[in-house]
Amino acid sequence: MRSPIDTHCADPNCQQPIRFGAWCYYHPETGALCLECGVKRGMSNKHRVKQLIESFELKEGLNALKKEVKTELQTLSDLKQHIDLYKLGERHIQLQQQKEKLYNMINDYLKNVATQDETKAITQMQQTIFETTKLQEEIREKIRKGLLERMKQKKKKKKTVAQ
Numbered sequence: 001m002r003s004p005i006d007t008h009c010a011d012p013n014c015q016q017p018i019r020f021g022a023w024c025y026y027h028p029e030t031g032a033l034c035l036e037c038g039v040k041r042g043m044s045n046k047h048r049v050k051q052l053i054e055s056f057e058l059k060e061g062l063n064a065l066k067k068e069v070k071t072e073l074q075t076l077s078d079l080k081q082h083i084d085l086y087k088l089g090e091r092h093i094q095l096q097q098q099k100e101k102l103y104n105m106i107n108d109y110l111k112n113v114a115t116q117d118e119t120k121a122i123t124q125m126q127q128t129i130f131e132t133t134k135l136q137e138e139i140r141e142k143i144r145k146g147l148l149e150r151m152k153q154k155k156k157k158k159k160t161v162a163q
């Protein structure tokens with residue numbers, strides 16, 4: 001798990017610092033053990049640790065991504081008139097890149113370390129990514145239309161001024 005405090009490895013021969021949020025074996029009574037000491041003590045093998053970290057990070061990444069897409073949609077429906085569409089478009093590209101990164105990570109994971117059960121869970125995650133992609137298509141379309149609309153309005157205003 002991630003360390004809930006700033007601490008040191010409880011192994012007397014190690015005692016390396018474990019920062020808040022770092023991966024470790026943590027128990028409220030015995031304190032934190034760094035990953036290496038945990039593996040040495042047979043808490044799990046290195047391979048398994050790597051698996052768990054990766055699958056956890058994938059889930060965290062995906063959750064963050066879902067939240068952002070939701071916020072993006074919310075912004076669109078809340079502030080139709082006043083949002084900065086260019087800025088939103090930029091953010092949209094960033095999200096797209098994040099998603100591709102996440103997707104590649106998942107493929108790597110599937111190829112290299114996933115067990116059968118994990119493969120099933122991950123396939124569901126991929127499904128969710130496809131769904132966010134659909135939402136993002138919608139967002140992109142709205143941004144495009146919104147920008148077109150604004151350009152038209154600006155042209156109209158200019159004409160009015162000229163007359």
Ligand SMILES: [Zn+2]
Pocket residue numbers: 009010011014015016033034035036037038
């Ligand atoms: Zn240690």
